[in-house]
Amino acid sequence: MSVRNGGSAVVETLAAHGVDTVFGIPGTHNLELYRHLAPCGIRAVTPRHEQGAGYAAEGYARVSGRPGVVLTTSGPGMTNAMTAAATAYAESQPMLVLSPGVPTGTEGRDLGLLHETKDASGAMDRLVRWSRRVAGPEDAADAVTAAFATFRGARPRPVHVEIPLDVLEQQWDGSPWVGAVTAPPEPDAADVRCAATLLAGARRPLVIVGGGAVDAAAEVRALTEALGAPVATTVNGKGVLDESHPLAVGASVRLRALHKAAAESDALLVVGSELGDSDLWEGRITAQTVIRCDIEPGQLHKNCQAAVALLGDAATTLRALRTALPTSGALVGTYPTNAPFVGTHGPASVRASELRDACRAEARDGAATYEEINLAVRAALPADGVLAGDSSQVTYLGSVHFFDVPAPRRFCYTPGYATLGYGLPAAIGASLARPGEPVAVLLGDGAFLFSVQELATAVDLRLPLPIVVVDNGGYREIRDQQEQRGIPPVGVDLPVPDLAALAGAFGAHGVRTSDPGALTALVADALSADRPTVIHLEME
Incomplete structure (x- = not known):
């Protein structure tokens, strides 16, 4: 490489640990990381929001068992990814978040620097297994190696490494190294x-x-x-x-x-x-x-x-x-x-x-329609396929119980952190983790609109991804809870755009139906399409 610096210390160490894909958005402060990705054989996937990058990395980890890696820029790039990192912590998924930080010696000085954050590593440390701000290129490489060591032989959870801007540009003459595998404990x-x-x-x-x-x-x-x-x-x-x-x-x-x-x-x-x-x-x-x-x-x-x-x-x-x-x-x-x-x-x-x-x-009590929808999608998705859901009724009342899978790592959903906006980017990560294997998304309209921008990412990647959106007019679960408490519905009955037309605007396919029984054929067609397909299922 023509330039070997703190950025290459990080990226070469990622490659030494078998990383071939990272999720993130290039920014002013992380360019010395991006400089080294292609020479090290690592593919950069660009979602349209750092939270989507984090969810894609979580989905990648969930179906593959390999750590998902997120590259953010400093400040808002990192904070945008924090919800996904917290999700990975709650769901015990291995994730490494890498972000630049303010230059060495400027920490906490409130100088008005671009993307200056009061204590980025401290903030992230409250959400993940550990966060570490490094002091030099060798320390950066060591931190990445330490991160991968935490994923083996222990409960997998996310970690964060902050690399100061000056460290990213400092010369590095070292070599990446992989730590010894820690054997898990054995029972008495x-x-x-x-x-x-x-x-x-x-x-x-x-x-x-x-x-x-x-x-x-x-x-x-x-x-x-x-x-x-x-x-x-x-x-x-x-x-x-x-x-x-x-x-x-x-x-x-x-x-x-x-x-x-x-x-x-x-x-x-x-x-x-x-x-x-x-x-x-x-x-x-x-x-x-x-x-x-x-x-x-x-x-x-x-x-x-x-x-x-x-x-x-x-x-x-x-x-x-x-x-x-x-x-x-x-x-x-x-x-x-x-x-x-x-x-x-x-x-x-x-x-x-x-x-x-x-x-x-x-x-089944009160969820018969969701059972019907899930059985229709199950009939179209091959046995080895992956289903991605979201914090939607069709997922936690439907897919959890009625979408049978033959093996682990075939179902992406976050029951603990119960985040909205997870399903679509997680499916993108799952598709990249299992190239060529079928993946489908089944979620509600509220969840889909949380991360609809990632439809552009799926189009870029030409993923044959069926995205079944069950339209119940907003936030149905919260509406039900309001009714149970005697609260008049407020903030939950929301107009839903023509999602098929919206898909077309993104360059995806889009269809509409009000018949759950039609989903089997529509999902089967979408799995062989040349790009993602949004299937807008309108409910009464």
């Missing part, structure tokens, strides 16, 4: 044996898996089939067990039918979930005996006290539990109601089917 062997004994002896075992188990799908299946235990998931754990599997209860942890089943179980195994309010919707998980597995110590008793706490990576811990179980013959002979999985008609499958039916019936 005695605790594993204790947990295995409790699970093997249970007559009504139940398993709940969360986002911490997304890379342990094979281990979840092996253990639960050995136990003959129904498996429910949180939203972030959706698909860890194929939702068509006879033991799968689906993403049902928020439903009262599941809470009742947990209370009646005599051994509940919770893997990789904090069991927070965003998972339970004001419910509570209790059981006679609770066994929890998590990679983060602070999660092991949070919101539900564990009788046995297993600190460790989900895959490693579940393999150890499976090994510690007695043989299948012992399980069948000693605990006949806790028989291993023996197909669709065995006792474990019947119990799971009954629980799934109860959960589906509860979810």
Whole structure:
């Protein structure tokens, strides 16, 4: 390279860690980062807003498991990305945000510099795992390496690195380096044996898996089939067990039918979930005996006290539990109601089917139209496709329960931070993380209009992206809540533009329909189109 400076220290270190795509908007102060992207083989994707860059990076991370990287400029560029960073923190997704900062020695002096921020790193530090302002090019490279180290062997969460403007331009003669991989903790062997004994002896075992188990799908299946235990998931754990599997209860942890089943179980195994309010919707998980597995110590008793706490990576811990179980013959002979999985008609499958039916019936109450819409889209999207949703009723009342997926990392939605405007940019990130694989968006009109500018990004990238927008005239969820409280609707009934015409103005395809049954054909056509297609579904 003709110029090797603080900018190349950052970018070369990104490349050394396998980064091939970054999301961001070039600005006056980050040009020394952009200078080095192409020479290092890194693709720069330009959304139309830094928040969209952050959501795209989150979607990229969610479906690939690789950290999403965001480049912002200083000041408003960084603050625009803060909501996305906070979202990644709430949803436990790996994200690295890189931003320039005021020159060394000018921090906090209120000099009226362009994009001057009182304490950029301090502000971001309140939202992410950590934020670090670096002192020189070598320190910048070290900070990037440290960021990637935090993504391995621990709960993945976002980090931020601030590079002062003078550091970006300082000469650098170093070499990028990759730190040693930190092995995740392994559970105590005695605790594993204790947990295995409790699970093997249970007559009504139940398993709940969360986002911490997304890379342990094979281990979840092996253990639960050995136990003959129904498996429910949180939203972030959706698909860890194929939702068509006879033991799968689906993403049902928020439903009262599941809470009742947990209370009646005599051994509940919770893997990789904090069991927070965003998972339970004001419910509570209790059981006679609770066994929890998590990679983060602070999660092991949070919101539900564990009788046995297993600190460790989900895959490693579940393999150890499976090994510690007695043989299948012992399980069948000693605990006949806790028989291993023996197909669709065995006792474990019947119990799971009954629980799934109860959960589906509860979810269907008041959401039949959203079920119809989701089934129509599901019929068009291939099994390996990814669906991106938003903080829309069609997502959290519909897709969560009625859009079955066969594997983890196939569903983009943020139940914890519940941000609006996530779905479209997240789908763009997912499309780039899985090039050539089908991706679709299903969301409400309010959510779509939060980030409609990213339609231009999808057009630039020529993504064959179906974007199904369910038009219920504004913020339907908040309108419903106002009515429940006896508040006359205010600020929620909003005019919606002709979204098909708007799509055409962006250079995308656009169609309108009022028939949910037409969605299957429209989505199928959009998946083979030469650009994104907005499908405006008008509701009564």
